[in-house]
Amino acid sequence: MKLYYKPGACSLAPHIVACEADLPVELVAVDLARKTLGDGSDYAAVNPNGYVPALDIGDGPVLTEASVVVQYLADRKPGSGLMPAAGTTERYRAQQWLAFVSTELHKQFSPLFKPNTPDATKEIQREILARRFAFVDDALADRTFLTGEGFTAADAYLFTVLRWADAMRLDMTAFPNIARFMAAVQARPAVRRALEAEGLA
Numbered sequence: 001m002k003l004y005y006k007p008g009a010c011s012l013a014p015h016i017v018a019c020e021a022d023l024p025v026e027l028v029a030v031d032l033a034r035k036t037l038g039d040g041s042d043y044a045a046v047n048p049n050g051y052v053p054a055l056d057i058g059d060g061p062v063l064t065e066a067s068v069v070v071q072y073l074a075d076r077k078p079g080s081g082l083m084p085a086a087g088t089t090e091r092y093r094a095q096q097w098l099a100f101v102s103t104e105l106h107k108q109f110s111p112l113f114k115p116n117t118p119d120a121t122k123e124i125q126r127e128i129l130a131r132r133f134a135f136v137d138d139a140l141a142d143r144t145f146l147t148g149e150g151f152t153a154a155d156a157y158l159f160t161v162l163r164w165a166d167a168m169r170l171d172m173t174a175f176p177n178i179a180r181f182m183a184a185v186q187a188r189p190a191v192r193r194a195l196e197a198e199g200l201a
């Protein structure tokens with residue numbers, strides 16, 4: 001499998017899951033500004049939407065959408081606990097968190113990265129994010145990870161997205177459970193391997 005990625009972008013989530021599951025995944029860096037690969041070829045030929053992550057699974061077009069790519073990888077190692085078994089209530093709980101991270105966090109961050117987003121819009125996004133952070137912080141009050149004591153693909157995605165708060169200079173002091181969560185995830189050997197491979201450690 002080949003994972004198209006950019007260091008620190010949302011593609012870090014599937015990278016972490018691959019490391020946690022000990023799956024052999026070849027990393028392929030994408031220049032997102034130019035939409036090219038290292039050899040100068042057009043990334044649109046890989047993913048017409050031009051974004052990462054994209055996973056070449058050797059069976060048709062690349063698999064895209066971070067919340068789905070992490071599940072595909074987790075399901076390659078069913079015993080890993082990275083995703084509960086399909087059809088169980090636990091699976092839907094983990095999927096609920098994946099959808100939340102994707103739509104309520106990841107995509108609320110996105111306008112903050114764009115230089116042409118008006119300041120007023122950025123302020124609205126920061127307010128939305130602060131409300132969502134409060135919800136996550138409450139959820140983490142009595143548990144180490146989103147669904148309990150076991151680390152799942154949803155935690156990999158949450159960790160990936162919350163790392164951006166520092167870069168965006170968001171004030172996270174009101175969210176001590178998030179700070180504890182970030183430290184717990186960062187301390188995992190597989191997560192450290194993924195961060196090091198992306199030059200982020």
Ligand SMILES: N[C@@H](CCC(=O)N[C@@H](CS)C(=O)NCC(=O)O)C(=O)O
Pocket residue numbers: 009010011032050051052053064065066067102110
């Ligand atoms: N819908 C996609 C969005 C992925 C996405 O926003 N990727 C960002 C990096 S975190 C990206 O590649 N942005 C560059 C672009 O959209 O041109 C998903 O859920 O995976």
